[in-house]
Amino acid sequence: MKRLAAFVGLLATAMTSFAQNADSLALRRLSDDIMWNSTCYDNLRVLTKTIGHRLSGSPEADKAVAWGKAAMEAAGADRVWLQPVDVPLWVRGKETLKVQLDGRFQQIPMLSLGNTEGTGGKLLERELVCVADLAAFEQLSAEQVKDKIIFFNYKFRQDLVNTFEGYGDAVKYRWVALNKAAEKLAAGVIIRSVGTGADDAPHTGASRYYDGLPHIPAVAIGNISADRLAAACSRSKCKAQLVSNCSMKGVKRSYNVIGELKGAERPDEFIVVGGHLDSWDVGEGAHDDGAGCVQSIEVLRALKASGEKPRRSIRAVLFMNEENGVKGGYAYADSVKATGEKHIWAMESDAGGFSPRGVGLEMTATLKQKVRSWAPLLEPYGVYDFSQEEGGTDIGPLKKLGVPLAGLLPDSQRYFDLHHSANDVFETVSHRELKLGAFTLTAMVWLADQYL
Numbered sequence: 467m468k469r470l471a472a473f474v475g476l477l478a479t480a481m482t483s484f485a486q487n488a489d490s491l492a493l494r495r496l497s498d499d500i501m502w503n504s505t506c507y508d509n510l511r512v513l514t515k516t517i518g519h520r521l522s523g524s525p526e527a528d529k530a531v532a533w534g535k536a537a538m539e540a541a542g543a544d545r546v547w548l549q550p551v552d553v554p555l556w557v558r559g560k561e562t563l564k565v566q567l568d569g570r571f572q573q574i575p576m577l578s579l580g581n582t583e584g585t586g587g588k589l590l591e592r593e594l595v596c597v598a599d600l601a602a603f604e605q606l607s608a609e610q611v612k613d614k615i616i617f618f619n620y621k622f623r624q625d626l627v628n629t630f631e632g633y634g635d636a637v638k639y640r641w642v643a644l645n646k647a648a649e650k651l652a653a654g655v656i657i658r659s660v661g662t663g664a665d666d667a668p669h670t671g672a673s674r675y676y677d678g679l680p681h682i683p684a685v686a687i688g689n690i691s692a693d694r695l696a697a698a699c700s701r702s703k704c705k706a707q708l709v710s711n712c713s714m715k716g717v718k719r720s721y722n723v724i725g726e727l728k729g730a731e732r733p734d735e736f737i738v739v740g741g742h743l744d745s746w747d748v749g750e751g752a753h754d755d756g757a758g759c760v761q762s763i764e765v766l767r768a769l770k771a772s773g774e775k776p777r778r779s780i781r782a783v784l785f786m787n788e789e790n791g792v793k794g795g796y797a798y799a800d801s802v803k804a805t806g807e808k809h810i811w812a813m814e815s816d817a818g819g820f821s822p823r824g825v826g827l828e829m830t831a832t833l834k835q836k837v838r839s840w841a842p843l844l845e846p847y848g849v850y851d852f853s854q855e856e857g858g859t860d861i862g863p864l865k866k867l868g869v870p871l872a873g874l875l876p877d878s879q880r881y882f883d884l885h886h887s888a889n890d891v892f893e894t895v896s897h898r899e900l901k902l903g904a905f906t907l908t909a910m911v912w913l914a915d916q917y918l
Contacts, residue, residue, distance in 0.1 A: 483501075489843055493909050497847065500768050500905045501748035506760040507897040509537050510819075513760065514750035514802075514892040517903055522787040523555035523718040524682060524742040530743050531721050534759065534784045535871050538725030542762050542780070545728070547720040553787040553799045555718045556581050559711025559748055563656075563685060564696055566704040574691040577670040577748060577887075579640055579657075580790045583681040584710030590683065591707045592653045595701035600638070611650035615706045618643045618657045619696045621689075622882065629662060629878040630817070635887075636660045640673050642684075654708060655684040658692040663883040666690035670746050671886045672790045683710055713898055722794045723784040725766055730775035730916075735913055738781045739765050739814040739907055742788035742860055748891035751882065756892075757819030757900055758874075759784050764904040765911055770773065776915045777809065784861040788816070799863035811914040813872040814858025817819040818884075820876035821899045822849050822906040826856020829870035835918075837872075838914050851875060870918075872910060876903055 510517050513533055520526040531548065538546040561584065563576040578584060596617045598621065603616065626632040632762065639657045647655045659669035666688035685708065687695070689758045698704050729735065741758020745751020762782040769776055771893070785794035802809060813825075825844075827834050838852045850869050857871030865871055883891040 469524065469667050479877060486611055486843070489747050489913070490604055492912070493843055496768055496772065496908050496912065497905050499719050499771055500764065500901050502596050502685050503771070504764055504901045504904060505541070505763040505767060506904050509760040510752060510756050510895060511892055513756050517748050519747050520743065520751060521556070521747040522553040523687060524747065524789065527720060527744055527786065531723055531786070534723035534743055534867065537763050538723060538766065538782065541725065541755045541767035543725035543727060543766050546723070546725045547799060549723055549724055549801065551794045552717050553720045553793050555715040555792060557713060557715050559584065559713070561710035561712065563687070564707040565698070567582070567694055569700050570628065571707060574687055575666055576685045576687050577668040578710050578712040579644070579673040579684045579686060580670055580746065581715070582644070582712060584683050584709055584712040587709065587711045589709050590654060592665055594699060594704045594706050596696055598738025600643060600646065600830050603643070608650045611652050612646065613651065615654040615656060616720045616848050617699065618648045618655065619692055619693060620658055622662050624659060626657050627883050632662070633660060633882055637671070640671050643683045644673050644682070644857055644900070645676045645679055647885060648675070651680065652682060654682050655736045656706065657684070657686050659686040659688055661689070661882050661885060661887065663887070663889065665688060667887040667889050669886040683708060685710070705873050713740050720786045722786050722798055725763070725782045727766055727769060727776055727780045729778040729780070731777040733779050734808060735778040736781055736807055736809045737778050737911055738809060738861065739911055740781055740785055740860060741815050742794065743784040743786055744789050746886050748886070751890060752877045752890055752892045752895050753818040753890050754886065755816045757786070757895060757903065758815035761904040761907050762817045763901065765908045768904070769912070770896055778915050780911060780915070783897035788860050795860035796863050799867060803867060804865065809867070809869045810865060810875050811872070811911070812861040812869050813907060813910055814861045814875070815874040815903060816860070817874060817878065818876050818881040819895045819903060820880060821902040822873035822903045823877050823884060824849060824854065825906070825910060826854040826873040826875050827852060828855055828857040828865060828872070833870055836917070842879045843913070844906065844909060847902060847905065874903060874907060876883070
């Protein structure tokens with residue numbers, strides 16, 4: 467009996483080793499094809515250089531939808547369609563900010579925060595009140611804040627190695643600070659940009675007014691200007707002059723772009739991979755999130771090129787309106803709920819086109835353990851971190867439907883140098899890093915199709 471048990475154990479070990487070796491070879495074939503034949507870098511060049519930035523509701527976003535449909539078809543999708551999404555239309559318009567530096571008004575780079583209301587094109591000149599953080603602001607009386615422009619000079623924490631953790635700490639100054647100032651009847655808000663760049667590029671991003679509060683203007687300035695302005699405020703009283711025309715302009719019809727490879731064995735079970743097609747109206751949205759879009763399209767191309775049909779149906783979704791509303795993510799989840807489609811895995815790429823380092827997991831502990839058993843297959847490609855709890859904004863609504871979520875985790879050190887700024891352009895993307903990210907998405911989709 468002991469000999470039989472030992473033999474069964476050895477046989478199981480051998481079968482496991484054989485399966486892992488077969489999986490390793492299959493992933494190597496996918497990797498070789500993507501690194502040699504991928505179209506994702508060329509697709510990103512077309513998206514960024516012929517269309518550029520593409521805020522939802524803009525003419526450029528409309529062009530991006532048409533581009534996405536054509537790219538899906540060229541990748542070999544069995545079916546491509548547009549899913550209607552009604553998106554908020556926010557328009558920036560012309561804007562300028564001048565502040566007193568060394569006793570005279572000087573214009574500095576700035577960007578209004580997304581979804582905010584500007585000055586209606588009129589000059590708003592007010593005294594500046596500089597605070598280091600929200601705690602310092604809370605110490606100010608209503609009289610000290612009323613009718614002033616509050617400058618929140620909160621610095622992105624450099625001691626946090628994971629810059630997404632730093633972003634989570636600092637991004638409240640785009641959301642909470644604006645409303646805290648409005649509660650005390652401030653005239654406007656300036657924030658130090660939520661970014662790590664050692665430059666003067668301002669970073670925009672979504673904000674939102676709390677119900678019942680005044681819609682005061684809010685803008686971001688770059689790190690160099692923030693340092694200069696803080697120093698000036700420490701020496702003497704300063705004023706700011708703001709003119710901005712940004713405003714919400716209602717709602718506009720747009721679309722998610724969806725491409726699908728039909729499954730050979732279980733066509734009514736779905737695996738989803740995606741990125742968001744919209745971007746802010748500065749730069750080219752290359753990392754945020756053109757990279758995620760072209761990587762998702764590449765998953766379809768690579769699987770099609772392999773010649774082996776997936777067991778389940780694989781969908782690539784280019785979501786619309788992640789940046790200032792997540793309407794595309796909710797529209798997709800609503801359609802899944804309405805149709806009762808069975809989704810077994812959803813994965814998102816929305817953290818830049820840098821070298822992949824891991825995969826975040828939002829799912830049950832049992833499923834996490836299973837997925838983490840795949841880690842040795844990804845280690846040769848530099849992907850090792852499966853410890854983080856991370857999915858994605860656009861696939862987030864699927865979590866309520868019980869869908870396991872995963873998120874691509876690239877190296878984060880440079881992302882917030884570029885994020886939501888004019889620096890997010892095609893030239894900052896490495897074709898090798900982009901393709902490695904595309905491979906990681908493809909590998910995870912392939913493994914999910916095989917083993918979930």
